[in-house]
Amino acid sequence: MDISAMSWDLSPQEAVNLQRELAGRVSFRPLPKRFDILAASDIAYAKEKNRLVAVIVTFRWPDLEPVEAVHVISPVRFPYIPGLLSFREVPALLEAYELLRLPPDVMLCDGQGIAHPRRLGLASHLGLCLAIPTVGCAKKRLCGIHGPLELRRGFDVPLVMNGEIVGCVLCSRDGVKPLFISPGHLSDLETSRELVRRCLGRFRIPEPLRQAHHLATRLREQLTTRA
DNA sequence: GCGACAG
DNA sequence: ATCTTGTCGC
Numbered sequence: 001m002d003i004s005a006m007s008w009d010l011s012p013q014e015a016v017n018l019q020r021e022l023a024g025r026v027s028f029r030p031l032p033k034r035f036d037i038l039a040a041s042d043i044a045y046a047k048e049k050n051r052l053v054a055v056i057v058t059f060r061w062p063d064l065e066p067v068e069a070v071h072v073i074s075p076v077r078f079p080y081i082p083g084l085l086s087f088r089e090v091p092a093l094l095e096a097y098e099l100l101r102l103p104p105d106v107m108l109c110d111g112q113g114i115a116h117p118r119r120l121g122l123a124s125h126l127g128l129c130l131a132i133p134t135v136g137c138a139k140k141r142l143c144g145i146h147g148p149l150e151l152r153r154g155f156d157v158p159l160v161m162n163g164e165i166v167g168c169v170l171c172s173r174d175g176v177k178p179l180f181i182s183p184g185h186l187s188d189l190e191t192s193r194e195l196v197r198r199c200l201g202r203f204r205i206p207e208p209l210r211q212a213h214h215l216a217t218r219l220r221e222q223l224t225t226r227a
Numbered sequence: 228g229c230g231a232c233a234g
Numbered sequence: 235a236t237c238t239t240g241t242c243g244c
Contacts (some may be wrong), residue, residue: 043234080234082232085234121233140232141234143232234237
C-alpha cells in the first residue's frame with residue numbers, strides 16, 4: 001500500500017480497516033540523542049465555516065528558539081469520531097508539512113500515539129505518513145488504565161492497555177490535570193516522555209504545542225473576523 | 228443495555 | 235474542538 005497516494009475520502013468503517021493495517025507498520029526506537037529541529041502541530045476549527053487551520057511550528061533543539069511557522073486552511077471533510085481523529089486532521093497537516101523549508105527531525109502532536117484502541121492515534125498515523133519520528137501528547141485519556149498519580153511536576157505513571165504499557169500519564173505542573181504521552185512512530189516510551197519533559201515551561205501544555213495552539217487560534221480568529 | 232469517548 | 239460571562243487566584 002502506498003501511503004503517499006492514500007485516499008482520505010473513506011467511510012468510518014474503511015478508516016477503521018485502514019488503521020488496523022497501518023498499525024502494523026508503526027515502529028519503535030529511541031529518538032535520536034541529538035537532533036536539530038523539533039516541530040509541533042495543532043489544529044483550530046472555524047466551526048461556522050466548516051474549515052480548519054492546520055499549523056506546524058518548528059524550533060531549534062534543545063534551546064527551543066523558533067525557526068519557522070506554516071499553516072494551511074482547508075475544509076473539514078471528516079466528522080469527529082473518537083478513535084478516528086487522524087482522518088480529520090492528518091490530511092491538512094500533510095499539506096502544511098509541505099510548506100516547511102526545513103524538515104523537522106521530530107514532531108510533537110496534539111493527540112495520542114499508540115495509546116489508541118487500534119494502536120494508531122493521530123501521532124502514529126502522521127508519523128507513518130511522513131516517515132519521521134512523532135510523539136503523541138494528549139490532554140485527555142482516550143483509552144488505557146493507570147494508577148493514582150501524584151500531581152507534582154515531572155511525576156508520571158504508566159498507561160496500560162491489555163496488560164501492555166503504551167504510554168504514560170505525566171503531570172506537567174503542580175496541581176494540574178496530567179498529560180497523556182505515548183510514542184507515535186519511530187520513537188519509544190522513555191524517549192517520548194523525556195522529550196515532553198524537556199519541553200515543559202511554566203504552563204500545563206508543553207511550550208512548542210502551546211505556541212502552535214496560539215498561532216492556530218489567532219489564525220482562526222482572522223478567519224472569523226474577516227470577510 | 229450502559230457508559231466511555233484524543234480533537 | 236467551539237461557544238460563551240463572569241469569576242477565582244497568582
